[in-house]
Structure formats: structure tokens, C-alpha cells
Amino acid sequence: MDFLMNYESILSQNIQSIKPSGIRRFFDILEEMKDAISLGIGEPDFITPWHIRDAGIYSLEKGFTKYTANAGMAQLRREIASYLERRFDLHYDFASQIVVTVGGSEGIDLALRCLLNPGDEVIVPVPSFVCYGPLATMAGGKPVYVELQAENEFRLTAEQLRAAITPRTKVLVLPFPSNPTGGIMGREDLEAIADVLRGTDIMVLSDEIYAELTYGQHHVSMANLPDMYERTVVVNGFSKSHAMTGWRMGYLCGPAPVIQQMLKLHQFGIMSAPTVSQYAAIEAMRNGDGDIEKMREEYDGRRRYLVEGLRRIGLPCFEPRGAFYVFPDIRGTGLSSDEFCERFLMEEKVAVIAGSAFGQGGEGFVRCCYATSMKDIAEALTRMDNFLTNLKKKQARQG
Amino acid sequence: MKKLLKLLEEDCTLTTAQLASMAGMTEEEVEAAKRKYEEDKIILGYKAIVDWDRTDREAVTALIEVKVTPQRGEGFDRVAERIYQYDEVESVYLMSGAYDLTVIISGRTLKEVAQFVGERLSTLEDVTGTATHFILRKYKEKHLIFQKQEQQEREWIFS
Numbered sequence: 001m002d003f004l005m006n007y008e009s010i011l012s013q014n015i016q017s018i019k020p021s022g023i024r025r026f027f028d029i030l031e032e033m034k035d036a037i038s039l040g041i042g043e044p045d046f047i048t049p050w051h052i053r054d055a056g057i058y059s060l061e062k063g064f065t066k067y068t069a070n071a072g073m074a075q076l077r078r079e080i081a082s083y084l085e086r087r088f089d090l091h092y093d094f095a096s097q098i099v100v101t102v103g104g105s106e107g108i109d110l111a112l113r114c115l116l117n118p119g120d121e122v123i124v125p126v127p128s129f130v131c132y133g134p135l136a137t138m139a140g141g142k143p144v145y146v147e148l149q150a151e152n153e154f155r156l157t158a159e160q161l162r163a164a165i166t167p168r169t170k171v172l173v174l175p176f177p178s179n180p181t182g183g184i185m186g187r188e189d190l191e192a193i194a195d196v197l198r199g200t201d202i203m204v205l206s207d208e209i210y211a212e213l214t215y216g217q218h219h220v221s222m223a224n225l226p227d228m229y230e231r232t233v234v235v236n237g238f239s240k241s242h243a244m245t246g247w248r249m250g251y252l253c254g255p256a257p258v259i260q261q262m263l264k265l266h267q268f269g270i271m272s273a274p275t276v277s278q279y280a281a282i283e284a285m286r287n288g289d290g291d292i293e294k295m296r297e298e299y300d301g302r303r304r305y306l307v308e309g310l311r312r313i314g315l316p317c318f319e320p321r322g323a324f325y326v327f328p329d330i331r332g333t334g335l336s337s338d339e340f341c342e343r344f345l346m347e348e349k350v351a352v353i354a355g356s357a358f359g360q361g362g363e364g365f366v367r368c369c370y371a372t373s374m375k376d377i378a379e380a381l382t383r384m385d386n387f388l389t390n391l392k393k394k395q396a397r398q399g
Numbered sequence: 400m401k402k403l404l405k406l407l408e409e410d411c412t413l414t415t416a417q418l419a420s421m422a423g424m425t426e427e428e429v430e431a432a433k434r435k436y437e438e439d440k441i442i443l444g445y446k447a448i449v450d451w452d453r454t455d456r457e458a459v460t461a462l463i464e465v466k467v468t469p470q471r472g473e474g475f476d477r478v479a480e481r482i483y484q485y486d487e488v489e490s491v492y493l494m495s496g497a498y499d500l501t502v503i504i505s506g507r508t509l510k511e512v513a514q515f516v517g518e519r520l521s522t523l524e525d526v527t528g529t530a531t532h533f534i535l536r537k538y539k540e541k542h543l544i545f546q547k548q549e550q551q552e553r554e555w556i557f558s
Contacts, residue, residue: 021557301422
């Protein structure tokens with residue numbers, strides 16, 4: 001078909017410069033495949049707890065279907081403020097420092113668009129979730145990727161940060177606990193980063209969507225550290241903590257002058273987050289702490305089983321203390337992470353995600369998600385063992 | 400230790416290796432603890448929960464409220480024991496409130512169950528009265544839901 005329009009010249013150069021994720025092809029194969037097991041998902045396998053769903057349903061029965069305040073219902077923002085204080089010792093004023101967004105993703109987008117001038121640099125540690133770079137680009141900024149190292153358990157070090165800073169650096173993205181590595185940054189790790197940032201104008205965009213999912217140690221926010229509160233925007237949400245991905249509920253917190261600009265943008269682009277989801281979220285904040293503990297305990301059991309299993313069959317992995325991912329090192333197989341994932345899927349019908357899909361530094365690793373049943377994890381491990389054994393045999397034959 | 404029991408209560412098909420990782424124990428410790436629980440009758444058994452309605456096997460289950468006269472020195476235990484010895488009896492609970500024992504029994508037909516109540520249960524000398532409720536449909540048992548749940552339409556997204 002002949003197009004009368006030359007869309008390439010019409011469309012924004014910026015959006016065209018962003019490469020689509022290669023992972024789609026992989027998912028297409030997976031969708032066609034019967035009895036495939038997936039450790040490839042990136043969301044809780046739990047359904048939203050009933051009392052939270054029920055609160056959403058009740059709000060519909062009552063006919064609460066109108067817009068809310070742009071920033072989100074005052075009731076909800078109050079609950080978020082009290083939750084953040086209770087769980088993370090973070091103090092935000094509900095009236096001026098919190099905006100309820102459509103998922104954490106909108107929060108990241110708002111934050112970057114409000115902070116960046118054309119050409120400003122955004123330091124993005126990788127491997128990490130894929131949205132930061134493209135969203136920075138769309139906001140006119142320039143992503144500067146810093147490759148995290150396996151030997152540091154994929155934590156950002158002060159040296160790495162120092163080396164990446166230029167006079168144009170505006171934002172540091174801190175995506176911890178990490179998707180895809182499961183790594184976390186403890187208080188000392190953050191202190192070292194804070195030392196580098198003090199005395200600069202660099203803002204921190206701290207993506208804490210997995211904050212509730214840490215094992216053996218409590219999450220610390222960059223905003224907890226001295227002098228860091230004023231320069232940190234925290235992104236969080238309900239998707240991972242309360243198994244509410246489909247409700248699209250997130251929020252941004254930070255210094256009032258910064259949050260007020262973000263609110264302005266949110267008001268024009270979104271108006272207000274879905275009302276039914278906000279009612280459900282209020283219930284989640286009020287009565288959901290027990291659900292968090294229950295899910296975390298369940299994830300923790302699966303986490304330990306998967307880590308031990310992977311090590312037993314010969315894939316080294318550091319102990320992931322956050323999120324619901326294990327990031328084993330597959331360099332010993334001699335395959336690239338893409339090859340590994342594709343062959344593993346074709347030969348054994350198990351999906352794991354290539355580390356390279358999460359940026360530089362992910363090559364040589366694969367992301368295995370344990371937000372799935374013990375039965376599937378056990379079967380995936382058996383198949384992984386088969387795959388590795390067969391691979392070794394083949395490689396030996398080829399000399 | 401309680402962790403192991405909780406895990407087993409939820410899913411007794413977990414392998415020893417799985418239980419060990421999940422409970423933070425060694426496999427030997429898990430085996431030993433399980434044996435001990437079994438010996439001490441803390442773990443009574445391991446059974447599947449079956450939805451017989453989805454098979455062609457006919458079965459009827461009834462919940463019976465039973466009023467009894469407690470025995471001197473033995474309370475309700477003796478009469479409860481005389482009831483639970485019957486194979487047809489699935490469960491027996493001592494209750495607070497309007498009646499004394501809940502007896503759950505199952506049989507192949509309505510008649511079979513009625514016969515058991517009429518001939519065995521109400522004729523026990525300490526039983527002063529019964530009320531039989533037939534179970535029409537099971538929705539949930541031991542946290543498991545009986546009908547197949549509808550699944551959300553899914554497409555893989557990268558997250």
C-alpha cells in the first residue's frame with residue numbers, strides 16, 4: 001500500500017530514535033507454545049487481596065465514578081503519608097508533597113519531564129528496568145548508562161557515579177530493589193552515593209516500587225539520609241507490594257516545589273488517577289500490611305529454593321535480597337544471554353529473560369522471576385538442569 | 400518449626416528439598432521433624448481434596464447436629480468416640496451453643512445417609528436428638544475453591 005504521507009519525516013525524531021524492545025519476538029514464540037513454563041513474568045502471581053478488590057467494587061456500587069482532585073483523593077494521600085511514615089520513616093505532607101499517579105511508570109515520566117532541560121544528562125544504572133532511558137530521551141534529556149558489576153552484586157558504587165558525572169548531569173536514577181537483578185542498596189551503599197551528591201545540584205529519582213519486597217533487611221530510601229530528602233523524588237506504588245498491577249496505582253513524593261510542577265503536568269496529561277483504583281488503594285493502605293507480610297514470606301521461600309536450585313545445577317548467582325528476581329550468571333555456558341534464552345525456550349519450553357534486554361551489563365546473565373508457583377519453579381529447575389547437561393554434551397562433541 | 404507445619408498444611412506435596420529451602424532447614428532436619436510430627440500425631444495424615452461432583456461418582460454429604468447427654472466422668476468424649484468409630488463418619492466436632500456435636504457423614508445415596516442417622520446415630524442411648532442438613536454444593540474447603548476460576552485475558556508484556 002502506498003502512503004500519501006511520509007510518516008518518517010512527520011513523526012518526532014526523538015520517538016523514532018527510541019528502539020522498540022527486542023523481547024516482543026520472544027514473547028510471541030512463548031504465546032504460541034503449549035505447556036511452556038514462564039519465569040519471565042515481571043509481576044506478582046497473586047491476585048489482589050479480596051478486601052481491596054471489595055473496596056473497589058463498593059465504590060462502584062456507591063456510584064463514586066467522578067474525577068477526583070488532580071493530586072488524588074485527600075483521603076488517599078493522607079493514608080499514603082501515614083503508610084510511608086509507618087513503614088519507611090519517610091515524612092511527606094499529604095497536601096503539597098504527594099501526587100497519585102497512574103502506576104509508578106507515570107511517576108517516572110512526570111519526574112523526568114519536570115526535571116530535564118534539553119541536553120541534561122540522566123545517569124541510569126544498568127541492567128535495570130527499561131523505561132528510564134527512553135523516558136529521559138522523550139523528555140529531551142540524554143541517558144548516561146552506568147554498567148553495574150556482578151562482583152558488586154549490581155550495586156552502584158561511588159566511584160562509578162563520580163566517573164559518570166559531568167557538568168550536564170541533572171538526575172541520578174536509583175532503581176533499587178532492582179528489577180532485574182534482585183540487588184538492593186543498603187544504608188552504607190547509599191551513604192557512599194550521598195557523599196558524592198552533596199554539594200551538587202543533582203536530583204535523585206528513587207524508584208522504590210519493590211521497597212516492600214526485601215528479605216532479611218529492611219528497605220532504606222535515599223530520602224532517609226541526611227541532606228538527601230531535599231534532592232530526592234521517590235516513586236512508589238501498589239503494583240508489587242499489594243499485587244495491584246492492573247489497577248495502575250502509583251505515587252510520587254518529594255520536595256513541595258518539585259512535586260507541584262509534576263502535579264501541573266499530571267493535571268494536563270491525566271486529570272486524575274482512576275477513581276475506583278483510588279478507593280481500592282485507600283483500603284490497601286489502611287488494612288493491607290498483613291497482605292504484604294504474607295506475600296513476602298511466600299516469595300522468600302520460593303526465592304531461597306530457586307537460588308539454591310540454580311547453584312546446585314551449576315549456575316552461580318549472588319543472593320538477591322530484593323524484588324522477586326534471581327539473576328544467575330550464565331557466562332560459563334559459552335552462550336550469549338539471548339542465545340541461552342532462545343535455546344532454553346525452544347529445547348525445554350521454559351522462558352527466562354535475557355539480561356541484555358535490561359541494558360549493558362546484563363549480558364551474560366538471565367532474569368528468573370519467582371513470582372510463580374513452587375511447582376513451576378521446581379519443574380523449571382529440572383528442565384534447566386536437563387538443558388545444561390545436554391548443552392555440555394553437545395559442546396563436548398563439537399570439541 | 401512452626402514454619403514447616405504451615406508449609407505442609409498448605410501443600411503437602413512439596414518435596415523435602417523445597418521444604419528445606421523454604422523453611423531454612425537442611426533436608427535431614429526436615430525429614431526428622433516430619434517423622435517426629437507424624438509420631439506425635441501432630442501431623443495426622445496427608446490427603447487430597449477431591450471435587451467428586453466433577454466425576455461420575457455419586458456421593459451425598461450431610462452435616463448433622465447432635466444433642467447428647469454427657470456421661471458422668473467422661474463428658475462428651477465417650478459418646479463422640481462411639482460416633483466417630485463408624486467409617487461413614489468424616490468428622491466429629493464438639494460445639495458450643497444450641498447443640499453438642501457436629502457430625503459430618505457421607506454416603507452414596509440420600510437413603511444410605513438417612514438410614515445411618517435413623518438406625519445408628521439416633522439410637523445411641525446418650526443421643527437425645529438430631530437434625531440432618533444435606534450439603535448441596537461445596538464452594539470452598541481448606542482454602543481451596545471448587546469451581547474453575549475464569550482467567551483474565553493475557554498477553555505477555557515486558558515488565
